[in-house]
Amino acid sequence: GNSVTQMEGPVTLSEEAFLTINCTYTATGYPSLFWYVQYPGEGLQLLLKATKADDKGSNKGFEATYRKETTSFHLEKGSVQVSDSAVYFCALSPYSGYSTLTFGKGTMLLVSP
């Protein structure tokens, strides 16, 4: 079956540090990949997505590249801010379309001033 594995947190960084949150997946076929973010006290929202190999999703300074050869979709940001403190979830859907999502367990990011 499909599965997503992401690094356990919390990840603690100082403001302006470089961020990487690792995500690897197991799926058959050609899944679509997503990063969702959950800010404190708020609902889950889509951060970025990629629907095919070598695609790069980007939003709010975050980036992730769909690597089929390593089955990975690592999240990166060059300079984090305190406002980036949140829980980040990597997810996949089995194809590009209307389908259920399989999530990783989430990684909490804490950024201090």
Next chain:
Amino acid sequence: GAGVSQSPSNKVTEKGKDVELRCDPISGHTALYWYRQSLGQGLEFLIYFQGNSAPDKSGLPSDRFSAERTGGSVSTLTIQRTQQEDSAVYLCASSSTRGADYEQYFGPGTRLTVT
């Protein structure tokens, strides 16, 4: 432009009682999803409705869980004879089925505590 709404936002119930959780999707969205977020299991898919098709119930953890969607809009998730392991945040999401925007928009969730 209202988003996905869920009610109640918090529910405390005694073990063995039945509970109903409600989801109002974004108007016009024909796909509706229920997920559960718990400390031990992370975010898990429960059930998926798409238009008039039979729902995908493959994620429901037991026959105590059921869901319906009336008129292609509002959905109710029912948990019968609640157990302490049912304590979690229940999330609803909806998506459009038009064009290429199949992004799932999530509601704020219902936090269920079974005592």
